[in-house]
Amino acid sequence: MIDWYPVARKFLFHLEPEQAHDLALRQLGRLHDLGLLRHLVPAQVADPCEVMGLSFPNRVGLAAGLDKDAAHIDALGSLGFGFLEVGTVTPQAQPGNPRPRMFRLVRERALINRLGFNNDGLDRFLAQVQKRRWRGVLGLNIGKNATTPIESAAGDYLRGLDAVHAWADYVAVNISSPNTRNLRLLQQEQALDALLHALRARCDQLDRGRGRRVPLLVKIAPDFEDDGVVVVARALLRHRIDGVIATNTTVSRAQVQGAMHAAEAGGLSGAPLLEASNRVISSLRQALGPGFPIIGVGGVLSADDAAAKMRAGANLVQIYTGLIYSGPRLVRDAALRIRDATPTVH
Template sequence: MFYYFVRKLLFLIEPEKSHTLTLKCLNSKYIQILIDMFLKPIPSRPIKCMGLTFPNKVGLAAGMDKNGEYIDFFSKLGFGFIELGTVTPLPQVGNPKPRIFRMLSEEAIVNKMGFNNLGIENLINNIKKSKFKGIIGVNIGKNKNTSIENAINDYLICIEKIYCYTDYIAINISSPNTKNLRNLQFGVLFKNLLKKTKRKQKEMHIKHSKYVPIAIKISPDLSRNEIIYISQQLIKFKIDAVIATNTTLDHSLIHKIKNSQIKGGLSGLPLQRKSNDIVSILYKQLKKNIPIIGVGGINSINSAKEKIKSGAKLIQIYSGLIYHGPKLIRNIIKKL
């Protein structure tokens, strides 16, 4: 109940300012001490995925901590893994503000952030400063000014730089807020991306004697045939995991709600069924060859179970954390 009272006050503030203010306050050493005093440790429920052992199935989705500034705080909430980013080779400011919009009655969020971040080097420095010893993933993307034809180079730069500082790498080719980015999910561009990514992974594996798994994050707005094609290529190139899904451009899911026509990616509860459908198709196509990390619309223990029943081996939370607070994570981990 306390969280919902605080949330009511925070929701009076513009969303992006509220997000930044909340994280900065929670990241203070005094709050960290209180968390350590009052939050009991969650029993470990280990699960193997991508060759890694996760303490539990519930992770923080990319987007919440783009620059790795709040790793230690999020680690105390009980997450089995934390995915940072999306981060790009060079810093960029992202799209013009306002760029986050809440739909309270639908437990939904629309964002058009555009990969705003302080760059890969800054993220590496923050990971080095973190005390967290758990599993960290880094979600990487291309810079806005990099043409789609040269986008693969941005991903290869990020892979090379972050390789020694992360447990897995997520390739974001599905954000709707960077022009033409989703074209990388199709045809020759997709094949070349997978081919060169795996080649770089092999090169770094040999160089550092460390194997870092690579996951591909896909869109919820793909057709069945497109998902089948993507599945075939993921198997062919031996990709380590697939993350399903990113935000959707299908605003018909909230067409009666104010702000529903704002451009940007929709996340939260309305995305749940669409995301589950994608996970189900992937699961049938991949036949356990490649694990699925399910994300989209998880706001309760029941929705978490549905995502796993659809075929996800791990799950991630973003909007659900904003609407229901840290207790949601602990409830899901304990009851899952």
């Protein structure tokens, strides 16, 4: 199949990044509705595996934030991913930060964003999720509104969990965006303990009520000091959390010093994040032991990067920025490389 993405990318990269993002998703949706998309993208790689009691067709998923309102599930589901994660959704709709708030660091194959959870809120999010036809593994990622004081954050997450539980294959609790003030304080021991205790209890209750166990995952940052990762790992075990997603974007600029847009505030994603994110995954694997599910994300721009993430200790891999720079072909290449590198006993 001809790789048409480099041509599309050339055009899209002439547009302002957020405009390009919206246009690309709209066009993808159109192509899907016309029944053309499946002729334009490589077929899904078959590498079936079980993680957290869920059956995945392959180990490469879409990371949260690309489809915040769950408005493009069917189109994105036909790009060959083994699973999709949509959101972050907050209880109430909110506009996010003023534009511009997304920047391309092209040479570095990176992005900086400070979107700030712009989204249409839970009700519209759920309406979209319920409309979907795609039947693959779907993770729903929940967050807190910017106006909710951090001391009341648990209330927002509980509202999110209550609302999405019936529709999610797994729920991801995002406490690691750098663009919502103080959000990352929830990764500190005491606050994390209180939050995870409340979420675990509520999720158990919802699971019992529906007779279905929905895995509860926590998404963490790459920016920890000292033994911060170990503190988080212990809390995950203590509260019987089902998995961890590592990592979100970084606030560090060490890898992009002097680059265009490097001084913009926000979270850095893409190639410069790979090593830091892999270090966190390795530390998590060491602290959590061999059986604990880890979804590795951050800086996968090539099939080799995906394989490196698995070697660092991930069970599944997600992609966001790599899709912008390399296109849908990366999904197939990464899934194939992982399949070829993983022993058949999964």
